[in-house]
Amino acid sequence: MKNNIVLFKPKFRINETLKEISNILRTGWTGIGNKTITIENQWNKFTGLKNSLFVNSATAGLHISVEVLKTFYKWKNNTEIITTPISFVSTSHCILYSGLKPVFCDIDITGTLDPKKITKLINKKTKAIIFVGLGGSYGNLDKILKICKKYKLKLILDAAHMAGAYHNGKHVGYESDIAVFSFQAVKNLPTADSGMVSFKNKNLESIARKLSWCGIDKDTFTREKKYKSSQAWEYDVPFLGQKYNGNSLMATVALVALKYLKIDNIKRKNIAKIYFAKLKDNKKITIVPHSKGSSRHLFSILVKNRNNIIKRLKEKNINPGVHYKSILDFSYYKKKNYIKKSKDMKISKRFSEEILSLPMHLYLTKKDINKICNTINNET
Ligand SMILES: Cc1ncc(COP(=O)(O)O)c(C=O)c1O
Incomplete structure (x- = not known):
């Protein structure tokens, strides 16, 4: 419609992106591969974060985050995770997907979790907080970090809105155990649908990578690299994972968007x-x-x-x-x-x-x- 002022509109660098996309199509490898690994490395370089995993959405990334913590720390199904009701539903759905219990806490005027109200909700079953950086802002995250330290809680940062956001002079995500970014179409780093999960702990990233590909311990790209070995086809399935991996087409779009x-x-x-x-x-x-x-x-x-x-x-x-x-x-x-x-x-x-x-x-x-x-x- 003429003169329509829309809410969001992604700015794609179309010619540059199309050129890269046609290159990747010519290689014939559009799944997990060079490009997904390159976007993980470039994201680490851009943000200073470590151990990043490219996924097909932040929703998938949030589910993997809860699932990997549940798996690694052997949390029981009565485990409680505190989060905010003022978010996109994926923030709390992910807790329910993993069979755990969301506990909702009020926000303050910044639109993010109110540290003063969180402590009242913590009990023996509380194991984590999912903090949402609403609109790209971190609110009172420093106080929440102190609470996590005091009560030994894990912090997942729902950083869906926070690509390119800074906190204490560093890219957000350095302070959390796991940070989940969305590269969905209207976010600051637009693709069509994809996301990134950055882990403080390398062991968590390694399990999450398997969880993001049906629980399989070696992806086809890694297997292909060892193609000379007669056992290259072999893999094990140690976990009940999901099909949550990002693909090389989305990675290509993300690599161009990251430059801008x-x-x-x-x-x-x-x-x-x-x-x-x-x-x-x-x-x-x-x-x-x-x-x-x-x-x-x-x-x-x-x-x-x-x-x-x-x-x-x-x-x-x-x-x-x-x-x-x-x-x-x-x-x-x-x-x-x-x-x-x-x-x-x-x-x-x-x-x-x-x-x-x-x-x-x-x-x-x-x-x-x-x-x-x-x-x-x-x-x-
Ligand atoms: C706060 C928040 N968390 C998670 C998500 C899910 O992101 P995605 O669309 O990449 O799954 C969104 C998407 O709008 C969001 O706004």
Whole structure:
């Protein structure tokens, strides 16, 4: 539609990507191979993280993260993992996929887990926290890290929004046991669907790699490299794994996108600055604060009459989004009564009812941002 201001729009370097894709198609090897290994190495180089595993989505990466910790530390099925209700459902689904128990904790005004409320939820069964860097911001992660240390909890960082985000001068993920990044189509590092999981512990990465390929102990690429050996075909299956590996086509798209991540995130930051300048004096809204090194996947506000604002924006062909409605309010979770088990959810409830994501992508112009902000300022 003409003059439509969309919420997200990935910026693909089309010619460069197509050239690389045709090269990989010519080789005839599109599965796990040189390219998937190269993106893992390049990601390590870019972020300074270690032991990265390329997967087919962050959802798969989150499931593998929980599964590998469960396997390695022999967690029982009554193990509890604390997380936030203000996220995409994969954040808590992954705990349930592994047969463990999600325990929902409230957020603070940064939109991320509230450290003051977490300690009340910790008991002998608690083994981990899944922290979500909402919109690319790390909120009070430093305090959460102290809690993890004190209570010996593992930290999974759901860094789906955080490709190219920095915390204490380092790329995020250095502080967590496992960090899971999404390279889904509208994320800061866009492919179509893929993701990366970075592990502090090499042993966990080694098991996770098997779990990501049906539990098989050697992938075909590794076997092919030993093709001269008559036993090259042989493998064992030590785990009940999933088919979660990333492939070489997605890796190729990711390798091109990675080259532009830094400059793209600077542009996102500049867009956020313009939004901030134009909206900061509006007393009817609250701008969700972001940490210094945020990757600026989102620019969000809290607004009381959200549906009315959405309607007004849509009338002007502007498409905002909601990130997120509380997971506790989805029928699957309602049936399981998590709401009753989750007390003191004041801020999550407010976010669920009032949060609004404004368009955030690299094709936005100053004129677009003016139009969006003027509509919000006039209609609130
Ligand atoms: C916070 C969060 N976690 C996990 C995911 C899942 O990512 P993927 O689409 O790569 O599976 C998303 C996707 O939107 C997300 O926003």
